Amino acid sequence: MSKFDHLRGVPGSRSRLAAQVWEGARVEADPAGIPEPSDVAVPEELRANIEHHMSLYPDPRSAVLPALREAQRHHGWLSPEAMVQVAVVMQFSPAYLESVASFYDMLELQPVGTHTIYMCTNLSCQLRGAQDVLAALAEATGAPVGGSSPDGAFHLRAFECLGACDIAPMASIEGHYRGPLTPADAATIAEHLRSGEAAADVLPDKLPTKGVPAVEKRPAQ
Amino acid sequence: MSTGILLRHVDVPDLNRIETYERVGGYAALRKALTEMTADQVLKELEASGLRGRGGAGFSMGKKAGFLPHGDIQKYLCCNADESEPGTFKDRELMHRNPHQLIEGVLIAAYAADITNAFIYIRGEYEEEADILDAALTEAYARRYAGDDILGSGFGCSLVVHRGAGAYICGEETALLDSLEGKRGNPRLKPPFPANQGLYQGPTLINNVETLSNVPHVIANGAGWFRTFGTERSPGTKVVSVSGCVQRPGNYEIELGIPSRDIIYGLAGGPPDGRRVKAWFPGGSSAPVLTEEHLDLPYDFEHMAEAGSMLGSGAIIVVDDSVPIVSIALRLAEFYRHESCGKCVPCREGTNWTVKMLERIDRGEATPMDLDVMADVQGNIIGNCLCLLGDSMAMPVGSMIAKFRPEFEAHMEKAVLRQAAGRVGDGTESPISLTGEAA
Numbered sequence: 001m002s003k004f005d006h007l008r009g010v011p012g013s014r015s016r017l018a019a020q021v022w023e024g025a026r027v028e029a030d031p032a033g034i035p036e037p038s039d040v041a042v043p044e045e046l047r048a049n050i051e052h053h054m055s056l057y058p059d060p061r062s063a064v065l066p067a068l069r070e071a072q073r074h075h076g077w078l079s080p081e082a083m084v085q086v087a088v089v090m091q092f093s094p095a096y097l098e099s100v101a102s103f104y105d106m107l108e109l110q111p112v113g114t115h116t117i118y119m120c121t122n123l124s125c126q127l128r129g130a131q132d133v134l135a136a137l138a139e140a141t142g143a144p145v146g147g148s149s150p151d152g153a154f155h156l157r158a159f160e161c162l163g164a165c166d167i168a169p170m171a172s173i174e175g176h177y178r179g180p181l182t183p184a185d186a187a188t189i190a191e192h193l194r195s196g197e198a199a200a201d202v203l204p205d206k207l208p209t210k211g212v213p214a215v216e217k218r219p220a221q
Numbered sequence: 222m223s224t225g226i227l228l229r230h231v232d233v234p235d236l237n238r239i240e241t242y243e244r245v246g247g248y249a250a251l252r253k254a255l256t257e258m259t260a261d262q263v264l265k266e267l268e269a270s271g272l273r274g275r276g277g278a279g280f281s282m283g284k285k286a287g288f289l290p291h292g293d294i295q296k297y298l299c300c301n302a303d304e305s306e307p308g309t310f311k312d313r314e315l316m317h318r319n320p321h322q323l324i325e326g327v328l329i330a331a332y333a334a335d336i337t338n339a340f341i342y343i344r345g346e347y348e349e350e351a352d353i354l355d356a357a358l359t360e361a362y363a364r365r366y367a368g369d370d371i372l373g374s375g376f377g378c379s380l381v382v383h384r385g386a387g388a389y390i391c392g393e394e395t396a397l398l399d400s401l402e403g404k405r406g407n408p409r410l411k412p413p414f415p416a417n418q419g420l421y422q423g424p425t426l427i428n429n430v431e432t433l434s435n436v437p438h439v440i441a442n443g444a445g446w447f448r449t450f451g452t453e454r455s456p457g458t459k460v461v462s463v464s465g466c467v468q469r470p471g472n473y474e475i476e477l478g479i480p481s482r483d484i485i486y487g488l489a490g491g492p493p494d495g496r497r498v499k500a501w502f503p504g505g506s507s508a509p510v511l512t513e514e515h516l517d518l519p520y521d522f523e524h525m526a527e528a529g530s531m532l533g534s535g536a537i538i539v540v541d542d543s544v545p546i547v548s549i550a551l552r553l554a555e556f557y558r559h560e561s562c563g564k565c566v567p568c569r570e571g572t573n574w575t576v577k578m579l580e581r582i583d584r585g586e587a588t589p590m591d592l593d594v595m596a597d598v599q600g601n602i603i604g605n606c607l608c609l610l611g612d613s614m615a616m617p618v619g620s621m622i623a624k625f626r627p628e629f630e631a632h633m634e635k636a637v638l639r640q641a642a643g644r645v646g647d648g649t650e651s652p653i654s655l656t657g658e659a660a
Contacts, residue, residue, distance in 0.1 A: 062403045064403035065400065065403065066383070066384065099405060100404060103388060103406060103562075104386035106346070107386050118346070123307050123465065123556075124307065126552055127466055159346075160305075160556050161309075165309075166314075166462070175349065
């Protein structure tokens with residue numbers, strides 16, 4: 001049993017930090033401090049976006065999540081380089097930012113494929129066949145569930161409830177909700193994204209919130 | 222044309238645009254509150270309406286706002302839009318279709334409690350809804366409904382849409398506050414409650430999207446009008462999300478107190494032809510399951526509690542008789558294991574061991590005693606953690622073991638037989654693991 005094997009079952013241990021430990025990183029070394037502004041070049045757009053978010057809150061620390069999301073959008077994932085850039089703008093240590101980032105499902109601490117698909121596999125979607133759609137998506141995109149395709153085009157994840165059980169089984173395709181999906185839709189989605197078309201235009205007949213809500217009166221007592 | 226409260230105008234095209242919202246009477250309540258009423262009068266009106274929190278706990282909204290200390294102290298309002306409870310999708314539809322209704326409600330509530338900084342914490346997955354809210358907020362600022370000196374009244378309140386990044390636990394109010402402060406979303410010890418010490422250690426009012434969306438209607442039409450809907454103790458309407466094994470899943474606005482059967486069969490069409498309701502969750506996946514015999518109970522806070530369950534977020538998940546109950550329990554336990562923040566031992570270990578035991582049952586490696594152990598584990602989680610996440614697994618899983626024990630036992634026996642049959646002659650060891658830890 002290696003030195004850190006006992007950590008494997010601990011929730012949250014899937015972070016890149018843990019992965020580095022397995023690969024023999026120097027865990028006894030001090031973590032990196034807050035980087036010097038003169039040492040790190042930050043893309044102008046990213047810096048402006050982060051500073052805008054920091055200006056919205058009474059305490060700039062509140063902008064950590066928005067800043068990490070901006071950095072992930074800019075770099076594709078939260079690479080060590082991205083972390084240092086956020087760290088230098090916000091004046092936090094990269095270690096602190098990583099401790100926050102490792103908590104949240106949508107922040108990626110490993111490189112991932114370009115097009116991200118979250119397939120909901122929670123109860124309501126599973127009751128309506130989510131597993132079959134997920135398997136079809138894995139086949140159509142070439143990405144294993146929870147991983148990225150070898151060509152780097154797709155990133156497929158089985159996600160917990162995405163809050164659209166009215167269109168179950170559903171998936172979030174780069175942030176755009178679509179459902180109810182059938183296994184046959186998987187190929188359509190993969191082709192659409194592969195051809196470079198906007199994710200917002202995929203499967204236009206499967207948009208959310210189109211059901212007509214009804215109102216029921218309580219019978220007189 | 223529907224006659225509800227919250228979903229009343231959802232069929233109007235472009236309701237998310239401020240001109241449309243104003244045309245159907247929008248922002249009149251904010252104007253009325255700011256120009257004709259004192260903050261105290263607004264608070265009293267909310268309390269008199271009997272509006273109860275729609276996020277799960279069902280606490281009186283007016284009372285909650287009244288708990289905030291008065292005087293010259295920096296206070297905050299957080300709208301909880303981190304809707305992550307499996308089966309719940311009402312807040313998404315409310316924000317998607319009618320974002321200004323929520324913004325107006327937030328600003329009126331802020332006025333009532335004398336709050337100048339408000340936030341809407343929306344879950345990160347709701348990218349489209351967050352964009353819709355941001356666009357609506359820009360319009361509201363441009364028309365001076367938000368920001369400094371709203372409508373010339375002297376009252377000002379800033380409002381920020383804050384996007385999460387994927388964590389169920391951030392729907393718990395104190396975890397939400399930590400997350401909003403830029404930290405990991407770990408729940409805090411209570412007390413102190415957020416009304417005394419919340420965001421940035423200041424008094425904080427936290428309400429769900431649906432609760433706040435009701436506020437403009439209460440102020441515009443009065444508490445008496447609001448009380449003509451629903452029951453004496455649960456006034457108003459409730460948006461219920463019906464999903465799972467039903468023919469017409471969706472959001473339905475109902476008056477609390479109608480029979481549950483009318484919702485599941487009448488509105489949602491019931492299970493597919495030839496199927497029966499085997500179990501149903503009355504209030505999201507955290508609620509103990511009910512069965513067919515409970516279908517005629519009135520759907521409200523009190524009757525669900527009497528039946529041993531809860532109204533929760535108002536999300537009804539229907540499971541029909543073709544689905545093995547063990548698979549439901551396992552899927553739920555896996556979900557809560559994944560979402561446990563890991564801070565409290567009973568939840569972190571309890572969810573993990575429950576998953577392992579259910580997997581053993583499914584693989585045919587369990588003994589009947591395991592069911593008792595599992596039920597015991599659930600009992601030891603409840604009430605022993607900082608927040609309710611562990612309880613949220615323990616309650617439904619515990620109720621499934623209690624209500625469907627024969628099915629668990631049959632599932633176990635079948636799995637053992639299947640396991641034994643599969644291994645005849647291949648020389649592997651006994652299917653029942655004695656070491657406890659399965660590979």
